[in-house]
């Protein structure tokens with residue numbers, strides 16, 4: 001177990017289809033949840049998340065996803081308890097750029113059955129709050145040009161979209177966080193999704 005996990009970032013969304021949702025840092029002990037989330041993903045979701053169609057959740061990748069260096073990066077998992085079992089809904093993460101510690105790359109994955117219900121928007125919103133609180137000034141992401149949902153979500157949260165230097169199949173999304181003030185407890189006040 002990571003000793004420096006920022007557990008104080010844990011929040012609760014009151015109701016999601018009648019179930020409480022917890023958002024908390026992803027821990028090294030969450031392998032089963034990460035695997036379950038990975039198994040829920042269609043090849044299209046995997047293609048959009050990892051920007052290539054062939055990737056599988058192998059032990060090396062799992063290890064990398066689970067062992068977050070919380071002194072610089074963050075991964076948040078949203079879970080709900082269904083029939084007594086903690087169920088993964090989504091994971092969002094940022095990782096600081098090596099050449100600019102005030103900038104980070106973001107990624108977000110919602111389990112396929114739960115896509116389109118506002119979870120991605122809400123979890124990425126929470127990640128943005130945490131990034132601003134951690135002193136980050138810029139969030140960036142590589143998104144397939146065909147990923148209308150992610151581009152729409154990013155636009156709804158204030159990201160700008162540009163052509164990507166790596167090619168026309170990609171878009172670069174970017175959000176400036178300078179001066180951004182997170183509304184306190186904004187995510188606690190919503191009663192349903």
Ligand SMILES: CC(C)(COP(=O)(O)OP(=O)(O)OC[C@H]1O[C@@H](n2cnc3c(N)ncnc32)[C@H](O)[C@@H]1OP(=O)(O)O)[C@@H](O)C(=O)NCCC(=O)NCCS
Nearest residue numbers: 045048109110115116117118119120121149150152153156
């Ligand atoms: C992309 C993804 C994260 C979005 O999460 P989600 O929970 O499905 O999306 P939401 O329901 O929160 O939708 C959020 C917003 O996206 C936009 N959106 C949703 N579907 C859209 C579509 N088909 N076209 C355009 N915009 C769309 C809307 O602005 C929507 O907000 P609104 O419902 O208030 O209008 C999720 O679908 C996913 O995990 N996809 C596979 C992996 C991936 O593509 N990750 C992104 C790579 S970084």
